Amino acid sequence: MFAPEALYISVAILTVAFLIRRRRRASSLPLPPGPRGWPLIDNLFDWPFESAWIPFAAWSKVFGDIIHLKIFGLHIVIISSYDTATSLMTQASYSDRPILTMVGKLMNFTPSIVLAPYGDHWKSMRRITQQSLNRSSSLAFLPSQLGDARLLLQELLVHPENYIGAIRYALGKNIIENTYGIRITSPSSEYVKLSRETHEVIQNAVVPGSFFVDVFPALRFIPEWFPGAGFKRLARIAKARGEHMVDGAFDAAKKAMASEDSMVSLVGNLLSSEGPKEMTREEYEYTIKWAAGSLYGAPPDLPYLICSSKTTSGIATFLLTMVLFPDVQKKVQAELDAVVGRKRLPTFEDRASLPYLEATIKESLRFHPPTPLGIAHRLIEDDVVQGYHIPKGAIILPNIWAMNMNEKQYEHPERFNPERYLGPSPALESPVFGFGRRACLGVHYSTAAIFITVASILSVFDLRAQDKDGKDVEIEPAFTGGKQMMVTCLSNRQTELTIPPFPPHSRSHPKPFPCRLISRSPESIELIKAGTSML
Ligand code: HEM
Numbered sequence: 132m133f134a135p136e137a138l139y140i141s142v143a144i145l146t147v148a149f150l151i152r153r154r155r156r157a158s159s160l161p162l163p164p165g166p167r168g169w170p171l172i173d174n175l176f177d178w179p180f181e182s183a184w185i186p187f188a189a190w191s192k193v194f195g196d197i198i199h200l201k202i203f204g205l206h207i208v209i210i211s212s213y214d215t216a217t218s219l220m221t222q223a224s225y226s227d228r229p230i231l232t233m234v235g236k237l238m239n240f241t242p243s244i245v246l247a248p249y250g251d252h253w254k255s256m257r258r259i260t261q262q263s264l265n266r267s268s269s270l271a272f273l274p275s276q277l278g279d280a281r282l283l284l285q286e287l288l289v290h291p292e293n294y295i296g297a298i299r300y301a302l303g304k305n306i307i308e309n310t311y312g313i314r315i316t317s318p319s320s321e322y323v324k325l326s327r328e329t330h331e332v333i334q335n336a337v338v339p340g341s342f343f344v345d346v347f348p349a350l351r352f353i354p355e356w357f358p359g360a361g362f363k364r365l366a367r368i369a370k371a372r373g374e375h376m377v378d379g380a381f382d383a384a385k386k387a388m389a390s391e392d393s394m395v396s397l398v399g400n401l402l403s404s405e406g407p408k409e410m411t412r413e414e415y416e417y418t419i420k421w422a423a424g425s426l427y428g429a430p431p432d433l434p435y436l437i438c439s440s441k442t443t444s445g446i447a448t449f450l451l452t453m454v455l456f457p458d459v460q461k462k463v464q465a466e467l468d469a470v471v472g473r474k475r476l477p478t479f480e481d482r483a484s485l486p487y488l489e490a491t492i493k494e495s496l497r498f499h500p501p502t503p504l505g506i507a508h509r510l511i512e513d514d515v516v517q518g519y520h521i522p523k524g525a526i527i528l529p530n531i532w533a534m535n536m537n538e539k540q541y542e543h544p545e546r547f548n549p550e551r552y553l554g555p556s557p558a559l560e561s562p563v564f565g566f567g568r569r570a571c572l573g574v575h576y577s578t579a580a581i582f583i584t585v586a587s588i589l590s591v592f593d594l595r596a597q598d599k600d601g602k603d604v605e606i607e608p609a610f611t612g613g614k615q616m617m618v619t620c621l622s623n624r625q626t627e628l629t630i631p632p633f634p635p636h637s638r639s640h641p642k643p644f645p646c647r648l649i650s651r652s653p654e655s656i657e658l659i660k661a662g663t664s665m666l
Pocket residue numbers: 244245246257425426438439441442445501502505506507508563564565566567568569570571572573574576577
């Protein structure tokens with residue numbers, strides 16, 4: 132007679148046997164190839180200090196698309212192939228993040244979406260954020276994005292030299308308003324200031340080598356009064372500011388909902404709904420608070436909290452390419468003039484009729500991605516890939532920059548050529564928004580922001596490679612690079628990072644470059660001045 136118990140037991144035994152065998156088999160296989168290290172310190176001295184994506188790309192030509200490095204026992208795997216990254220990083224086992232000590236544990240930012248480990252809290256935050264940021268829901272943000280682009284033009288008319296600061300403020304204002312429904316009226320508004328102040332203390336904390344706890348996570352247990360334990364004091368201040376920022380903005384959003392001129396916001400919409408049945412109201416509000424806190428902010432260089440910074444980097448690279456390649460700029464403007472004309476400013480309705488501009492945006496993101504090494508994932512269990520053993524706990528870094536420079540994928544990848552995205556068989560879009568279950572949640576929102584910002588600027592301004600006196604200057608394009616990466620990995624050897632796996636400098640943006648914004652005509656100036664009243 133058939134006994135179901137016997138079947139269950141047999142299946143369980145076979146599964147365990149399979150897993151043990153797989154594990155044994157996996158660990159008997161070779162690790163992926165990579166530079167040969169030294170005893171004990173492994174590849175410590177191989178680790179590139181500057182713009183690591185470039186030497187990693189050169190190694191991939193020698194070792195192949197999967198490179199292995201080890202630093203004090205920590206396995207790091209760098210993937211340079213789009214197909215391999217896509218097939219691996221969509222799997223649940225590749226969807227964890229490294230655990231952080233200073234920023235995550237001591238400063239308490241682990242509950243944010245970007246840092247949260249793969250698990251229930253992260254899944255709930257991701258689900259509710261996706262509800263508001265998916266393709267159709269993000270259409271609700273377009274009117275405010277258009278309004279902020281018009282305000283930006285007015286600011287650029289008065290202070291054209293501060294174009295990066297003005298763009299950063301416009302994007303940050305828009306995120307805070309849409310997330311919390313709190314009205315932001317100037318760069319000195321409370322929640323912009325709070326975000327900047329939190330940023331200041333965290334920024335100090337992530338400077339590599341400043342704190343031994345970066346390298347020895349166990350030091351976090353020493354008391355604050357102990358000589359040399361200044362980092363504990365800093366962590367305490369950052370934690371308090373972070374809590375004030377995340378909790379304070381959440382409470383302000385609740386108050387804003389009750390006010391007469393309340394704005395539609397992500398937090399407001401979520402709080403108005405019941406939430407999932409399996410969650411208590413308290414759990415649901417905690418999830419909303421951290422989901423919102425993860426999107427919050429205006430200042431740059433805080434990629435683990437501040438999403439608008441990557442959009443600013445993307446726009447800065449676009450503007451750089453416009454001054455580097457004036458012929459492309461002329462073509463973009465010719466298209467804008469043909470579709471929008473010179474008597475009004477662009478709107479989102481024009482987007483589908485501006486394929487050359489869309490192609491130029493895609494090409495500038497490919498030309499230099501805002502996060503050339505993505506954001507690190509962490510492997511939850513042993514795996515075998517192309518006959519190599521990838522050990523549990525390995526840090527997985529996708530080399531997006533190398534993928535964008537792959538000759539097999541892109542003809543003359545070093546050339547800036549928007550045409551590759553036009554025609555019947557356009558090139559592959561660069562994976563700048565990351566991979567799999569952890570892929571960027573802001574893709575629709577941020578591509579809309581990039582479109583309306585650059586379309587608005589180019590319809591009324593010419594961008595020239597000139598100094599402030601109007602003298603033409605040669606531009607040698609240069610991008611910020613990633614000094615922190617080694618400290619990141621050092622401190623992560625116990626899978627507890629103090630420096631994030633995506634430290635400030637893993638976000639890369641153009642180094643300051645001369646760029647003069649000159650209004651295209653007297654009519655352009657009138658359009659800018661009338662811009663917001665025409666909405
Ligand atoms: C050009 C602009 C942007 C770029 C290039 C970008 C890129 C990325 C990348 C590479 C990741 C990591 C994906 C991975 O782990 O594989 C990421 C994660 C994320 N992004 Fe963006 N991002 C941008 C703008 C934004 C904006 C504006 C928002 C919010 C409105 C946002 C929200 C997020 C969130 C919440 C995550 C974490 C996802 C998770 O860990 O589950 N991003 N982004």
